Structures are given as C-alpha cells and as structure tokens.
Amino acid sequence: MKAVTWHGQRDVRVDEHPDPVIEQPSDAIVRITTTAICGSDLHLYEVLNPFMSSGDILGHEPMGIVEEVGAEITKVKPGDRVVMPFQISCGSCFMCGQGLQTQCETTQVREEGMGAALFGYSKLYGSVPGGQAGFLRVPLADYNTIKVPDGPPDERFLYLSDVLPTAWQAVAYADVPKGGTLVVLGLGPIGDMSCRVALQQGAGRVIGVDIVPERLERVRSRGFEVLNLDDHENLAGTIRDMTDGRGPDAVVDAVGMEAHGTGPAKGAQLMAAILPDALGQAMMKKAGVDRLAALYAAIDIVRRGGTISLSGVYGGQTDPLPMLTLFDKQIQLRMGQANVKKWVDDLLPLVLDDADPLGVEDFHSHQLPLDEAPHGYEIFQKKEDNAIKVLLKP
Ligand SMILES: NC(=O)c1ccc[n+]([C@@H]2O[C@H](COP(=O)([O-])OP(=O)(O)OC[C@H]3O[C@@H](n4cnc5c(N)ncnc54)[C@H](O)[C@@H]3O)[C@@H](O)[C@H]2O)c1
Ligand SMILES: [Zn+2]
Ligand SMILES: [Zn+2]
Numbered sequence: 001m002k003a004v005t006w007h008g009q010r011d012v013r014v015d016e017h018p019d020p021v022i023e024q025p026s027d028a029i030v031r032i033t034t035t036a037i038c039g040s041d042l043h044l045y046e047v048l049n050p051f052m053s054s055g056d057i058l059g060h061e062p063m064g065i066v067e068e069v070g071a072e073i074t075k076v077k078p079g080d081r082v083v084m085p086f087q088i089s090c091g092s093c094f095m096c097g098q099g100l101q102t103q104c105e106t107t108q109v110r111e112e113g114m115g116a117a118l119f120g121y122s123k124l125y126g127s128v129p130g131g132q133a134g135f136l137r138v139p140l141a142d143y144n145t146i147k148v149p150d151g152p153p154d155e156r157f158l159y160l161s162d163v164l165p166t167a168w169q170a171v172a173y174a175d176v177p178k179g180g181t182l183v184v185l186g187l188g189p190i191g192d193m194s195c196r197v198a199l200q201q202g203a204g205r206v207i208g209v210d211i212v213p214e215r216l217e218r219v220r221s222r223g224f225e226v227l228n229l230d231d232h233e234n235l236a237g238t239i240r241d242m243t244d245g246r247g248p249d250a251v252v253d254a255v256g257m258e259a260h261g262t263g264p265a266k267g268a269q270l271m272a273a274i275l276p277d278a279l280g281q282a283m284m285k286k287a288g289v290d291r292l293a294a295l296y297a298a299i300d301i302v303r304r305g306g307t308i309s310l311s312g313v314y315g316g317q318t319d320p321l322p323m324l325t326l327f328d329k330q331i332q333l334r335m336g337q338a339n340v341k342k343w344v345d346d347l348l349p350l351v352l353d354d355a356d357p358l359g360v361e362d363f364h365s366h367q368l369p370l371d372e373a374p375h376g377y378e379i380f381q382k383k384e385d386n387a388i389k390v391l392l393k394p
Contacts, residue, residue: 001134002394003057004373009049010381012058014371020129020137025072028141030082034154035131036061036364037373037390038086038162039188040313042381043257044122048315051122059392060086060119061161062131063154066145075142082145083160084131084138085340088117091143099342106140115337132373134394146344149352155361156351158391159193164347164358166338167193170311171201173334174250179204181248183239183301185294187215187226189363189389190311191254195224196358198252200350207239207248209297211260214386222359229260236300247303255294256312292319299325310335364389 003017020029038061044052063083066076076082089096089104096104104116109126117139120130129137138144148157171194176182182203184191187210198206208219208226216226225242232238240247298308299322308331326333350358365388368376372392379387 002370003129003133004059004370004392005054006044006052006056006058007054010045010378012045012374012377014373015055017057017133019135022068022070023137024139025070026140026142027070028066028073028076028138028145029068030062030064030084030136030138030145031067032062032064032131032133032136032394034063034158035059035133035370035392035394036158036161036163037132037376037380037392039190039256040121040162041377043313043315045377045381047258048122048124051124053123053127056120056122056127057129057133058120059130059132060121061158061163062119062136063148063158063161064136067135069141073141076145076147080145081148081150081157083148083157084119084136084144085146085160085165086118086121086162087115087337087340088119088126088128088139088144089341090140091341096143096341099339101339101341102337118337132370132392134370143341146341152354153361155364155391156356159360159363160344160347160351161340162338163189163193163363163389164197164351164360165340165343166190166311167197168201168343168347169336169338170194170252170254170309171197171203172343173307174198174252174309175307175332175334176201176203176250178202180250181205181207181243183248183251183298184208185251185253185298185301186210186255186259186312187212187219188254191252192219192388193358193363194252194254194311195219196222200357205248207242209235212383215383215388218388235297239301243303247301247306249303250307250309251298251302253294253298253308253310253312256310257291257314257316259291259294259312261291261293292316296322299329299331302329302331304329305331307332307334311338313337364391366390368392370394 090106117126
C-alpha cells in the first residue's frame, strides 16, 4: 500500500509499505477512504522531530471500510463503514470508565511516561502506524471504531476522529455559562469548529482571534466577531473594552506550542524581565521551541475567575508560567487530548442531521489524492492557497 511517511523536518513522502495484517485477535484492518492532515501533524513536521523515526507512517484522522476482522471482534464486520478515534483505548479500564480514554490504562505508553497510544504520533505515543495510508490496522477494534451509516459523503463523518470531539471538549472544558462570552484563540480547524460548537453548547457571544485573513474571514462569514492579532497591539485590552472592561468568561487556546508571538509576546518579555536573569534568558532561548504567546494571551484575556481551556498541544516540561496572575485572577485551567469516545454520542445526532448544523460537509478547503500529501502538508503549514483543512484520498 501507499502511505505518508515522515523522513525528517518538513520532509514527508508517499512510500510503498507492506499492507498491515491482523496481529491480534482484537484487531481489524480498515481500507481508508478519506483521511486528513491535522494541526497536530504540523508539530511532527516541524518541532517534534526528536521523537520521530524515518519511515514512521503519519495520520490520525482516518475513516474507511472494514476489510478484515480478528477472531475476537463482534461489533464490526467486513463491509462496515467506520471512523477511527485518533487515540487507541480499551473501553473497559478505570480511565475509560471515567470517559478519560486518552489516559487509557491498557494502552498508556509507560516507557515514555505518556497517556494512551495515538495513531501515527511519534515514539512518545507508542509509534503506532498511522492512517494516512491505504490500509490501517486498528487495535482493540471493537472499541476503536465508530460505525456510521452508508449514504452521506465521508466528510460528514470524518471529523468524528478528531476535529469534532476536540472542539466539543475544548468548549465543554471552557465551561462557558449559558449566554456567556468565549474567546477562541487560533482559527485553524480546531478553533473554527470550536466557535461553531460554542453556539451549539449555548454560548451567547464568541470572539475569534487569528492572524490569517482568510481564516478570520471564514469564521466571520458564519456570523462570529473576529479580531486580527496583527491589528491589536494590546489584544487583551481590546477584548476587555468589548466585554464591559472585564474580559470573557472563558478562553479556548486552539493554537498550541507553535504560536506566532506578535502582541502577546510582550507579555512573555515582561515576564522574562521579572524573572532572575538566568531564568529569563533560558526562557527567551526556549521560546523558539515552545512558543507560549497564545497561552500568555489567554491568561491576560480571561476575566477574573474565568476558565482557560487548552486544546492546542504543548510539549515543554519547564515552561515558565505567570503564577502570580494565574493565582490572583483565580483562573481555572483545563486541558488535554480529546477523549473521543466520551463525546461521540453528543456529536452523532449533529452529523447525522441532513441540515448539517456544524457545516462539516464543506469544512475542508482541499481534497487531494494521497500521492499529493507532501504538497498538502506544505500548503497547510505555510497557510498558502487558502489551505485550512486538507483531506487525502488514498
Ligand atoms: N487536544 C487535542 O486533542 C487536539 C486535537 C487536534 C488538534 N490539537 C491541537 O490544536 C491546535 C490547533 O490545531 P489546528 O488543526 O486547528 O491547527 P492550525 O495550525 O491550522 O491552527 C492554529 C491557528 O492558530 C493561529 N495562531 C498562531 N499563533 C497565534 C496567536 N498567537 N494567537 C492567535 N492565533 C494564532 C494560526 O494562524 C492558525 O490559524 C494544534 O496545537 C493542534 O496540535 C489538539
Ligand atoms: Zn489531530
Ligand atoms: Zn482503557
């Protein structure tokens, strides 16, 4: 089969690989019909290379048709149409029982001290071959498949793998009071969908922030207020002025570790300035690795007693945080990889609805043959050609 593989920083290729086979009686093999590139793949593409090996198969947003099942599989059969959650979990351990599938005790990557294994997501998450490929071996397939009906196009269901549960969890964790105000930092696929989901979950007002004009326009065209970071030297001040001087009830950070530091970087500089020199310098050096501009902005923007929900991925171990402000403002901070299966029952009715309330059918900006994945990665990373969500068709 063909598969999208990692070869080095900004170097992905489409290579020939042996088709996967059933290795455990609880496995299934799925023929992939549509798969997508995620903002999380961009971290592997650019900054997480120490944890990647040449030849790793990428991808964690796959769907397709079950081709073959192991002897223990009872819930899916060849021919079923399925979407795979980006994490691999068992459904029966203590953590899965709490809806914390990303902490699954059966698949935790203990050698690395990490949570549940993820498809196509580096040594840190178990080096499991990913879904940007012709076929995918799905471990514990009775639990790690979401059956969807025949009929509607793949785009209707594909985002159950990641974008939808991630946005749903981001907003649920933000805990916006009914009619309250939410600021969403970053309007990539996750931030854009978080705005749409916030309305579904009852937010009264949503303000989106990014720096890419096409992304701002796309969110504005669905009726949301948007701010271009580049136009606001003091973003938090602007947002306070828009919210009775108080700030929003909650902020979703849908940016993560590769934030562009324009305005909010000032906060980082100020913080570095109040730290002892050695720490401040170390922080400045580190800023290139784990860029914290969005997180600092979130801390500045959210109202006192409000909630910050991080869906953007962070990877630093010693990132300096403004504890004085976090503590004094009594900020609540929630975060993590999305627990896909926890949210599927909330999401299925929305994607099954032919009115398509979340606008998933035309959510993608590009649909390319798998062979063109390297081009897809490049335009998505550089934000060229209006690339917002790139789908790949094996
Ligand atoms: N928690 C999870 O389970 C989960 C799942 C999927 C993705 N993610 C993470 O969510 C984040 C977003 O993913 P995506 O697919 O939308 O990717 P993306 O890279 O397309 O989106 C990030 C957006 O943030 C914008 N941005 C950069 N710096 C900014 C700043 N300082 N302020 C405001 N906006 C800024 C960028 O212009 C871009 O539009 C990534 O970190 C990704 O790893 C997490
Ligand atoms: Zn993803
Ligand atoms: Zn489990």
